[in-house]
Amino acid sequence: MSDLKVGLAGLGTVGAAVFRMLDRRAAELAARTGRAVKVTAVAARDRTRDRGIDLSSVTWFEDPVALAREGDIDVLVELMGGDGDPAKATVAAALDRGIPVVTANKALLAKCGVDLALRAEASGAGLHFEAAVAGGIPVVKTLREALTGNAIERVSGILNGTCNYILTRMADEKLSFHVCLTEAQRLGYAEADPTFDIDGYDTAHKLAILTSLAFGTQVDADAIYVEGIRQLTLADLEAADDLGYKVKLLGVAVKTDTGIEQRVHPTMVPKHWPIAQVSGVTNAVAVDGDAVALTLVGPGAGGDATASAVVGDIFDVARGAKGFTFGLPVGELTKAERAPMQRHEGGYYIRLAVVNKPGTAATITRRMADEQISLESIVQRQPGGAVAAETAHVILITYATTEEAVRRAIAAIEADGVVASLPQVIRIEKD
Numbered sequence: 001m002s003d004l005k006v007g008l009a010g011l012g013t014v015g016a017a018v019f020r021m022l023d024r025r026a027a028e029l030a031a032r033t034g035r036a037v038k039v040t041a042v043a044a045r046d047r048t049r050d051r052g053i054d055l056s057s058v059t060w061f062e063d064p065v066a067l068a069r070e071g072d073i074d075v076l077v078e079l080m081g082g083d084g085d086p087a088k089a090t091v092a093a094a095l096d097r098g099i100p101v102v103t104a105n106k107a108l109l110a111k112c113g114v115d116l117a118l119r120a121e122a123s124g125a126g127l128h129f130e131a132a133v134a135g136g137i138p139v140v141k142t143l144r145e146a147l148t149g150n151a152i153e154r155v156s157g158i159l160n161g162t163c164n165y166i167l168t169r170m171a172d173e174k175l176s177f178h179v180c181l182t183e184a185q186r187l188g189y190a191e192a193d194p195t196f197d198i199d200g201y202d203t204a205h206k207l208a209i210l211t212s213l214a215f216g217t218q219v220d221a222d223a224i225y226v227e228g229i230r231q232l233t234l235a236d237l238e239a240a241d242d243l244g245y246k247v248k249l250l251g252v253a254v255k256t257d258t259g260i261e262q263r264v265h266p267t268m269v270p271k272h273w274p275i276a277q278v279s280g281v282t283n284a285v286a287v288d289g290d291a292v293a294l295t296l297v298g299p300g301a302g303g304d305a306t307a308s309a310v311v312g313d314i315f316d317v318a319r320g321a322k323g324f325t326f327g328l329p330v331g332e333l334t335k336a337e338r339a340p341m342q343r344h345e346g347g348y349y350i351r352l353a354v355v356n357k358p359g360t361a362a363t364i365t366r367r368m369a370d371e372q373i374s375l376e377s378i379v380q381r382q383p384g385g386a387v388a389a390e391t392a393h394v395i396l397i398t399y400a401t402t403e404e405a406v407r408r409a410i411a412a413i414e415a416d417g418v419v420a421s422l423p424q425v426i427r428i429e430k431d
């Protein structure tokens with residue numbers, strides 16, 4: 001069989017790692033596919049940068065779209081990032097030409113997944129994206145192929161390596177948020193714009209893809225309730241620890257009576273739960289099917305981990321694997337009913353910085369009772385440092401209640417004038 005000529009658009013953390021891995025694993029890939037897999041053309045911004053890879057024998061394109069349109073390639077690997085052009089135009093140009101695409105770009109898939117899948121169907125070229133969700137964990141193929149026999153009820157997990165790295169180091173080493181974020185960037189975990197990580201959007205992009213694969217729906221990132229981690233303080237992580245929990249940024253998609261509830265937010269999980277032990281850049285994805293429930297755990301970000309998934313997809317292209325982008329023809333993907341977040345039920349951690357005067361606790365408990373919210377505990381803490389002595393932190397842990405009841409109670413407490421700054425709310429998952 002002929003060689004598989006690879007066109008690589010983007011030579012950053014992941015692109016350079018893919019280049020090295022294809023080189024390192026060349027003999028194995030050739031033996032398994034019967035074809036030599038070779039990078040023949042690349043597109044990146046900076047020709048002069050030393051990436052520690054030998055680009056002397058590849059054709060260099062200034063414009064990634066030109067690489068996709070005109071390059072002498074059999075597969076286009078998009079590793080530039082971004083949900084617009086040039087990534088979108090590059091992927092579209094390759095698919096329209098009948099060239100299969102491998103991408104790690106979850107932002108692009110979350111925004112344009114349906115359009116790109118239609119193009120893939122029209123031309124018969126595959127669109128492969130294992131690396132777009134949870135880095136090195138093969139969860140896309142698991143959901144799209146291996147678990148086809150299951151009706152899926154819920155898919156959830158830790159889907160962002162940067163956030164889990166930050167939360168782990170803050171909690172374990174009492175480091176500041178910004179020190180941890182800078183380190184995650186240095187290690188190549190964070191997005192080019194790290195606000196996508198820390199504000200929860202990267203997790204939402206991945207959850208949108210998982211939801212489509214699990215429930216046969218059209219990718220719809222706008223259907224997801226999203227909160228990130230930038231508002232979390234060391235005090236919250238310490239309080240969670242004292243109460244027997246770890247804080248994780250979870251993405252959850254679950255079938256409910258009113259539709260599919262999709263949410264991304266910091267979550268307190270009991271310390272004894274396996275997911276609480278998932279630390280650093282590691283991700284975990286739990287899938288609850290009617291026949292099989294399982295959790296996949298592995299590295300969620302970083303050059304080599306992500307390259308592992310990209311190279312697996314290139315291998316699929318080399319061996320001629322076929323299939324629908326999201327497991328079904330686009331015409332059969334349904335538009336998911338959205339379950340409103342206000343109906344979400346669960347426990348809540350609520351930290352209020354309150355005016356330290358008689359009657360404050362009574363006001364708070366009265367407003368909670370007005371909303372039929374039962375309190376598991378109420379603790380007053382006297383934070384040191386920046387908070388003035390006239391204020392105290394009151395931490396409430398509720399039994400299961402609804403989002404709308406919590407929001408109404410907090411609004412009433414704020415209107416009572418006993419709160420000194422914005423309340424902190426963290427949802428709790430428990431046995």
Ligand SMILES: NC(=O)C1=CN([C@@H]2O[C@H](COP(=O)(O)OP(=O)(O)OC[C@H]3O[C@@H](n4cnc5c(N)ncnc54)[C@H](O)[C@@H]3O)[C@@H](O)[C@H]2O)C=CC1
Nearest residue numbers: 010011012013014044045079080081104105188301302306
């Ligand atoms: N870094 C990670 O751990 C993971 C990254 N991803 C995804 O992989 C993709 C690449 O990520 P990284 O390698 O981390 O990004 P990066 O920022 O390190 O590299 C991006 C590369 O694309 C090139 N590029 C960007 N815009 C370009 C343009 N207009 N024309 C030509 N070249 C352009 C840059 O020059 C650079 O070589 C993104 O979609 C990201 O979300 C997915 C999983 C994990």
Ligand SMILES: N[C@@H](CC=O)C(=O)O
Nearest residue numbers: 160161162190191301
């Ligand atoms: N920035 C992302 C990279 C992988 O998807 C993350 O931290 O998980």
